[in-house]
Amino acid sequence: MSALSTTVHESSDLTGSYAYTELKQVYYGPGIVETALPTLLQKLGAKKALVVTGKSLHDKTDVIKQIEAILRKHDAYGDVFYEIGEHAPVAGIKNGLQKFKDAGADIIVAVGGGSPIDASKAILYNLQQETGGEFHRQIAIPTTLSAAEYTVGAGFTNEQGVKVAVSDQKLAPAGVILDAKLTLATPxxxxxxxxxxxxxxxxxxxxxxxxxxxxxxxxxxxxxxxxxxxxxxxxxxxxxxxxxxxxxxxxxxxxxxxxxxxxxxxxxxxxxxxxxxxxxxxxxxxxxxxxxxxxxxxxxxxxxxxxxxxxxxxxxxxxxxxxxxxxxxxxxxxxxxxxxxxxxxxxxxxxxxxxxxxxxxxxxxxxxxxxxxxxxxxxxxxxxxx
Missing domain, CATH: 1.20.1090.10 (Dehydroquinate synthase-like - alpha domain)
Structure with a gap:
């Protein structure tokens, strides 16, 4: 977030431009995850997914089990990583990056609120910085209304407790699945x-x-x-x-x-x-x-x-x-x-x-x-x- 340096600014006028992000597709509807997730994996050419989520969603609900079952059914399950805390501490980012490599994954399926979705962007950003290759992609399955899945930036917390950000157009999730049934367990x-x-x-x-x-x-x-x-x-x-x-x-x-x-x-x-x-x-x-x-x-x-x-x-x-x-x-x-x-x-x-x-x-x-x-x-x- 950049500093706000002026009191008055013009937000828009009659001259400008619009372009969509790298988001390829949004699927929405109760129960749609069953068909949308395998469809997106196929469209993106992804073979093995790392599920990234938070501890509460993993331990206290059956949401992640549903996602794992779909991935296993389509032979696309790599592993699950749930060490993502609120505000995405950097320690979780580093551990998630290692888990991605260990699983042999080529895509992340992020499930939950803004923290796992932003953490997934940070994991993929750091992976690209490390390898110098193309960005791997993310499919976001939000269970809150924070809308992190529509942005190209990722906020996470460094070792000093300060929120920092990374940003790249390729960090926008390639697919988003809005399945209201998966939100029923959200507090x-x-x-x-x-x-x-x-x-x-x-x-x-x-x-x-x-x-x-x-x-x-x-x-x-x-x-x-x-x-x-x-x-x-x-x-x-x-x-x-x-x-x-x-x-x-x-x-x-x-x-x-x-x-x-x-x-x-x-x-x-x-x-x-x-x-x-x-x-x-x-x-x-x-x-x-x-x-x-x-x-x-x-x-x-x-x-x-x-x-x-x-x-x-x-x-x-x-x-x-x-x-x-x-x-x-x-x-x-x-x-x-x-x-x-x-x-x-x-x-x-x-x-x-x-x-x-x-x-x-x-x-x-x-x-x-x-x-x-x-x-x-x-x-x-x-x-x-x-």
Whole structure:
């Protein structure tokens, strides 16, 4: 995540470009993994897969057993690696790379949330750096709504506990399988909070640089569906159709794009990256903390054009305009805060034992420097999260 060095930027205008990433195919539907996984393996010419996942998913559910059974049925099972922790510590990356080699694998099937999917990208990146050859590919089977499967970058935590990133177009998963049945075992708090993470992607995409206008209408659809279906999923966690709609909303929240140059998502994400690994706060929860107050700040911080993109969100949420763009953005902030509250996800920095004396340091790191005009306002946001 690059530093945010300006208070006002233009996210899009009437001149630009769009290109898709290296993602080859997305399969979606309850139970579709049975046919989609072998089909993707065949299309990619893959012979042996290493399954990469987290310990909880491996030990406490039968999801990984289902994936292993499909791979064995098609003679494509190599091994399983489940030493991937939250925020993908680098020790797990190194061990996973060795496991990939030992298994004689030529592809990774990543199953779970953002950590195993990002860790798989990091494993494949390090393998390519070591061999100098072509990138091996990944098939992602997400069980949360964090949308890591649609990006070309991978965040992991180094030995000093600092989140670092690698990026390459070839790191985008070659295939994604959205099977809502596989999400039924996902803990409620993880499922719902990563839904807020998806909301964070969609909202910040409205003022992210280099995003073509058509994608912003996908973001509006994503926002509307997340507001509609997250409460329904909380009320009835076993409703597979609702969960499938949420997976599609997550896809729309971070629609794959190959921009001409890198563009950071926004301040909520920048703060989340600085809070997450350093203080052990899950990515979904960082969005629950930061998104609403950051949106309120944007009522005056973003450009005139971006202000309109944000304000128009109310139309898609069926919330009446408050009479001005600034008031509409503040109403959007309040709606996000209420959604977080209604989902039972309201939390504080104090609950995660973030020292109050670290507030200025976090703000400075998120913005890149303390003389940024937004610095005092960001410090105030963080102080209000205790």
């Amino acid at each position: 409620e708090r993880l499922w719902l909070s990563t839904g807020i993470r998806a909301l964070d992607h969609a909202v910040e995409g409205l003022y992210r640089a280099l995003i073509p206008p058509p994608l912003k209408y996908l973001f509006y659809a994503s926002i509307a569906d997340l507001f509609k279906y997250l409460p329904q999923s909380k009320a009835n966690p076993q409703d597979v159709d609702v969960r499938q709609k949420l997976q599609i909303a997550s896809w729309m929240s971070l629609w794959p794009i190959k921009p001409e140059r890198y563009s950071a998502l926004g301040l909520s994400h920048a703060l989340g990256h600085k809070l997450g690994a350093a203080y052990g706060i899950p990515h979904g929860i960082t969005s629950c903390l930061t998104l609403a107050p950051v949106v309120a700040l944007q009522a005056t911080a973003v450009s005139v054009e971006d202000r309109k993109w944000l304000a128009d969100t109310l139309f898609y949420l069926r919330i009446p305009s408050q009479g001005s763009e600034e008031k509409d953005i503040l109403a959007l902030s309040e709606a996000i805060a209420k959604l977080v509250e209604d989902l039972g996800l309201r939390t504080t920095l104090a609950q995660y034992k973030v020292p109050q004396e670290d507030v200025t340091k976090i703000a400075e790191k998120a913005l890149g420097k303390s003389d940024n005009p937004l610095y005092p306002k960001v410090v105030r946001i963080l102080e209000n999260l205790y």
